């Protein structure tokens with residue numbers, strides 16, 4: 001794997017890590033509150049009981065910044081990542097992604113479109129399709145984007161090579177180790193060349209050595225993209241320029 005292997009195909013506008021104070025805002029949450037199970041939001045729960053996962057969260061992430069989210073289990077880290085990705089619409093508040101309109105004011109279709117173009121998501125448990133090869137898993141977001149087959153294959157293979165899996169292109173997830181699966185998932189997250197990467201406990205399923213390889217990739221990705229990474233793990237949080245601490249759905253320290 002070469003150094004800086006995961007550079008963008010289209011460079012991000014504005015300065016990157018050199019001086020974040022002057023960088024444009026890539027992600028902004030403003031007074032975001034989310035109650036799962038509340039009729040006002042579109043949570044993942046269908047129960048009547050409501051759980052307040054976020055309370056008045058205001059948070060700015062500059063373009064090119066890597067921000068870590070830490071806090072006890074249930075403090076709201078994943079909920080923030082889902083809201084930034086447009087996977088859920090918070091009960092209250094606004095979310096600005098790049099220079100687009102408030103995510104919460106968009107239709108489902110517009111929000112999905114924005115996510116597909118601008119956000120790459122890395123989950124703790126990889127979320128790969130077991131029946132597809134590594135190449136097809138990585139190429140999948142490009143099918144949704146309407147890209148032709150040969151370009152899809154080319155881009156997927158190139159990314160798999162860049163994450164060190166050039167010899168695993170035709171393997172299915174079941175034939176790969178945990179670390180290799182996470183690298184496939186990272187390649188998939190990058191395939192649309194997104195501006196923002198969100199990673200939810202990306203090393204949670206991996207042993208220390210394998211996790212370290214994934215963190216090297218995340219560091220590389222963070223050189224010219226905006227990254228939000230939620231974790232309990234200090235070595236994962238160490239890749240961040242700044243760590244935001246949550247407690248009971250509130251930001252108690254924004255790391256500045």
Ligand SMILES: Nc1ncnc2c1ncn2[C@@H]1O[C@H](COP(=O)(O)OP(=O)(O)OP(=O)(O)O)[C@@H](O)[C@H]1O
Nearest residue numbers: 036044045051053072073074075076077078079080
């Ligand atoms: N789909 C859901 N339905 C109802 N409540 C939920 C749902 N998802 C999360 N919650 C609740 O919202 C709160 C915040 O959860 P969230 O997953 O954002 O926390 P977290 O900090 O990411 O936790 P962890 O570190 O365990 O992943 C918790 O009280 C959780 O139980």
